[in-house]
Amino acid sequence: MWQWLYKLGSPRHFYEMTTGLVPWLTGVSLLLLAAGVVWGLGFAPPDYQMGDNFRIIYIHVPTSMCGMGAYVLLATMAAMHMIWNIKMADIVAKVSAPVGAAYIALGLITGALWGKPTWGTYWTWDARLTSSLILLFLFLGVMALRAAYDSESAGSKAASVLAIVGVVNVPIIYFSVQWWNTLHQGTSKLGGAGSANPPEIWIPAFFTGFAVIGLFFVAVILRSRNEILYRERRTQWVQDLLQKELTHA
Amino acid sequence: MPEFRFDSFSDFLAMGGNASFVWGSYLAFALVVVWNFWQPSLERARIVRLMRARQGKQLQQEATAADLRSHQSAQQQQGEANRG
CATH class of the missing domain: 1.20.5 (Single alpha-helices involved in coiled-coils or other helix-helix interfaces)
Incomplete structure (x- = not known):
């Protein structure tokens, strides 16, 4: 296990280990997504108050949660890079920022589209909404800070510090619905024992939930692989790999 | 169902x-x-293109260098012939 993790820290091993994983993870995620979306849009019973609007939940909840998870991943990788100087951690930190930003932006957009017919407004300065918007700005700030330096290592250090400091915002988002009197509803138990939802509502939510997480990791892995190729472009193994690809093409 | x-x-x-x-x-x-x-996929194509261009440039540089060397040696030979 430790050896496996240790190997994952080496860009070359990461590249080689993910080559076979990507098609599988993509296939399983897309199948789950198709099943969850068809079920959620067509077969889940409409909500007794919100009608068909509630079907936005199958996108809104997983993308928002995955956006928060992405920030935790970003901050963890940034810390690992700062403490142990692991190259692969810096690569994952760099590529998870734009993907996470897209996810939390989706959470905000789908939330606005859900808010208009339900609350009567696209936006309100509610604690949950505001702290989620701050998370989007943190992602964008981390990306901009990295890009602002000419030196790659200086940029990655500055971005890492901001990423680590910004992680304080994640529990604020999570607990905002308890700490403040928000318009956004509190967390309710989605499924299983003790949930008010019948299985035909929560099963598709689990499908899209796992699909969204799977697709997040596919995006992070694909981008990491590109970053590895670029950073290691002068090494023999990358040259050999591309040579083989060019002759095959 | x-x-x-x-x-x-x-x-x-x-x-x-x-x-x-x-x-x-x-x-x-x-x-x-x-x-x-x-x-x-766009990014990957860009990196492959970049590396191919660099490889092409390297080959060209090597060819130019070889060309220069042969040119120089030809000049040298000619100079020696003139002196002789």
């Missing part, structure tokens, strides 16, 4: 009068999913 909750396909598209909100959300998500596959 769950049953289809709409009477017709047009009913399904209408989403109980909330079509733009529901379909808008799913469309935004679909765009991000597509972008998450598209961006890495």
